[in-house]
Each structure stands twice: as structure tokens, then as C-alpha cells.
Amino acid sequence: MPFKRFVEIGRVALVNYGEDYGKLVVIVDVIDQNRALVDSPDMVRSQMNFKRLSLTDIKIDIKRVPKKKALVAAMEAADVKGKWEKSSWGRKLIVQKRRASLNDFDRFKLMIAKIKKAGVVRQELAKLKKEIAS
Amino acid sequence: MAPKSVKSIRNPELIPGVRKCSRSQMYHKRGLWAIKAKNGGKFPQHEKAAAAPAVEEKPPKFYPADDIKKPLSNTRKAKPTKLRASITPGTVLIVLAGRFKGKRVVFLKQLSSGLLLVTGPYKVNGVPLRRVNQAYVIGTSTKVDISGVNLEKYDDKYFAKQVEKKQKKGESEFFEADKKEKNELPAEKKEDQKAVDTSLLKAIEAVPELKTYLGARFSLKAGMKPHELVF
Numbered sequence: 001m002p003f004k005r006f007v008e009i010g011r012v013a014l015v016n017y018g019e020d021y022g023k024l025v026v027i028v029d030v031i032d033q034n035r036a037l038v039d040s041p042d043m044v045r046s047q048m049n050f051k052r053l054s055l056t057d058i059k060i061d062i063k064r065v066p067k068k069k070a071l072v073a074a075m076e077a078a079d080v081k082g083k084w085e086k087s088s089w090g091r092k093l094i095v096q097k098r099r100a101s102l103n104d105f106d107r108f109k110l111m112i113a114k115i116k117k118a119g120v121v122r123q124e125l126a127k128l129k130k131e132i133a134s
Numbered sequence: 135m136a137p138k139s140v141k142s143i144r145n146p147e148l149i150p151g152v153r154k155c156s157r158s159q160m161y162h163k164r165g166l167w168a169i170k171a172k173n174g175g176k177f178p179q180h181e182k183a184a185a186a187p188a189v190e191e192k193p194p195k196f197y198p199a200d201d202i203k204k205p206l207s208n209t210r211k212a213k214p215t216k217l218r219a220s221i222t223p224g225t226v227l228i229v230l231a232g233r234f235k236g237k238r239v240v241f242l243k244q245l246s247s248g249l250l251l252v253t254g255p256y257k258v259n260g261v262p263l264r265r266v267n268q269a270y271v272i273g274t275s276t277k278v279d280i281s282g283v284n285l286e287k288y289d290d291k292y293f294a295k296q297v298e299k300k301q302k303k304g305e306s307e308f309f310e311a312d313k314k315e316k317n318e319l320p321a322e323k324k325e326d327q328k329a330v331d332t333s334l335l336k337a338i339e340a341v342p343e344l345k346t347y348l349g350a351r352f353s354l355k356a357g358m359k360p361h362e363l364v365f
Contacts, residue, residue, distance in 0.1 A: 100362070100364070101364055102364060103274065103275055103276060103364060103365070104226075104228070104238075104274045104275075104276065104352070104363075104364075104365050105226070105274065105276040105344070105347055108343070108346075108347045108350065109343055109347075112343065112346070
């Protein structure tokens with residue numbers, strides 16, 4: 001199986017450790033075997049160990065170490081945010097966050113909704129079973 | 135602080151502990167010589183207050199045999215219990231201990247003893263007007279509109295135990311009488327419960343599913359981590 005996600009300039013990565021946990025950042029330069037220079041519209045450009053990054057499928061078109069403005073423009077042009085939120089990985093993270101922020105009342109309403117849905121499904125299934133049996 | 139009017143300082147402090155003018159220079163500056171001159175060579179004095187006649191102290195009638203140490207006086211006053219910021223009137227609370235553990239309950243107000251006044255409402259989950267300690271409660275972020283309720287007559291005295299008259303010990307009567315008297319709740323308290331609950335119930339029924347929520351008990355299920363849960 002060949003590798004598909006490469007460390008390259010313009011690769012979008014997710015920070016998986018440290019202060020910036022959960023942020024999407026763009027690899028803007030490679031420092032050495034272990035570290036990359038990384039940048040994002042809402043953070044100061046800084047170095048990060050590759051171990052702290054999880055590469056994504058998204059890549060944008062930038063030159064080595066672009067100015068902040070150019071970076072932001074490139075990210076808009078490639079619609080990084082949109083692509084991320086449509087991707088299954090991005091959607092999963094959004095759902096996780098939503099679930100974690102649920103109120104006690106919200107959790108109760110969710111439980112009731114699940115029970116109702118299961119009830120409806122079971123009814124339909126029972127109908128179908130009956131049809132087959134008869 | 136009141137604004138200090140910047141007047142000229144008569145005797146500025148040059149270095150800490152060293153002022154500009156000497157004692158005699160200050161005497162002159164303050165014009166004490168003029169005050170003396172005005173008053174005929176000496177400072178004006180007010181008349182001494184007439185000494186109050188000394189009270190005659192009688193020798194004590196009784197000298198205790200042992201010297202008993204007096205405990206030190208303590209003038210500390212306990213501060214009223216601070217209410218957690220998450221608990222405001224109308225908050226839904228989860229009771230954690232006691233007969234009603236797990237019940238979700240509406241917070242009404244904090245009493246002067248620091249305990250929280252709470253009601254089920256009674257029709258929804260069987261919790262009456264009751265006092266609960268803040269430490270045994272989780273405050274959720276769900277709020278109920280409590281503006282229609284009058285809570286002025288409820289305080290700690292309302293919940294004090296009724297003092298029973300002492301009965302003379304007749305052996306057979308003793309056991310029977312006790313059993314009969316415990317059960318009845320005075321009608322007045324039932325009326326109070328209804329009065330508080332009717333306005334609350336209107337506010338509760340206005341929110342979908344809130345009534346069933348308050349009727350259900352809270353419990354930890356598999357996978358729920360209390361330190362990660364948002365209440």
C-alpha cells in the first residue's frame with residue numbers, strides 16, 4: 001500500500017498534542033527530519049514536531065513560508081475549512097465536540113429520542129416480518 | 135479616598151526621618167507664639183471635666199476556692215454560606231444523597247442557615263418543599279422560570295421540628311400514642327406546597343420534555359465520566 005499523505009509544503013495537518021490541540025495548521029516549511037514550521041490564520045508561525053501532527057488529505061497551493069496574508073488567501077481559495085467540515089474525519093470531530101458539550105437535560109432528551117426512534121424501527125420491522133410470515 | 139487638596143507643606147520630609155525645619159522653627163511657623171500672646175502668655179486650656187465621684191466598691195461576699203481559668207473571648211461571626219455561582223433561583227439541581235438521591239429538583243432560594251430551599255415539584259417527582267445542603271447537590275445549567283412564586287414566608291423556622299408535649303409514662307399508652315402522632319402532615323403545609331407548585335408547574339410545562347426530565351432520576355451509566363460531563 002503506497003503512502004498517500006505526504007509531508008510537503010501546503011499539507012494541512014491536525015495538531016494532536018499540546019496547547020494547540022485540535023487546530024488545523026498548514027506545513028509551511030520543513031526544518032529537519034523531525035520538525036516542521038507550521039502556520040495557521042489564528043496562531044503565530046512556530047515549529048512543531050511531526051509527532052504532534054496528524055496529516056490530513058487536504059493540501060493547499062503555497063510557496064515556501066508565505067506571508068500571513070498569502071497563507072490566508074490560499075486557505076480561502078482552497079476552502080480548507082469547508083473541505084474539512086465535509087470530510088468524514090472532520091464531521092466525526094464536530095459530533096464528538098457536540099456530544100461532549102451536551103447538558104444533562106440534553107442527554108435526557110437524546111435518550112428519549114433514541115428510544116422513540118428504536119420503537120418506530122421495531123414496529124416497521126415487525127410489520128415486515130409479519131408480511132413475510134404470511 | 136477623599137481628594138487631598140494640595141496645600142503647601144510646612145515641614146517637608148527631605149529624607150525618611152529628616153524634616154526640613156527644627157522644633158523651634160516649627161513653633162514659630164505654626165504661630166504658637168501668637169496664640170500664646172492672644173491668651174495672655176499661656177496656651178488656652180479647656181476646663182478639666184469634673185471628676186466623677188469614685189464608686190464605692192464593696193468587698194466581694196464570696197471568694198471561690200479554686201482559680202478557674204476563663205476561656206478567651208471569641209467575637210468571630212460565621213459568614214453566610216457562599217452559594218455556588220452555578221446555582222441561581224430556578225436552577226434544576228440533582229440531589230446526591232438522602233432519601234431523594236438522584237432526583238432532579240428545582241432550587242427556590244437560599245435560607246439564612248445556608249441550606250437551599252428546594253421543591254420537586256411534589257406532583258412531578260414526590261419531593262416536597264425541603265431543605266438541602268449545597269454540598270450534596272449538582273447544579274445543572276437548566277433553569278426554570280421562578281418569577282411567579284412567592285417565597286417570603288419560607289425560612290428555617292418553618293422547617294423546625296414540632297415540639298411534642300411530654301406524656302407521662304403509662305406503659306401501654308406510651309407505645310400506641312407515638313405511632314398515631316407521627317404520620318399526619320398539617321394541612322397548612324400541604325396548602326403551601328400547592329401554592330408554590332402551581333405557578334412552577336406552568337413554567338415547567340411550557341418547556342417541552344422538562345416535566346418528564348424532572349420526573350426521572352439521574353444515574354451514572356456505563357461510559358459516563360463525571361469529571362468530563364457537562365451538567
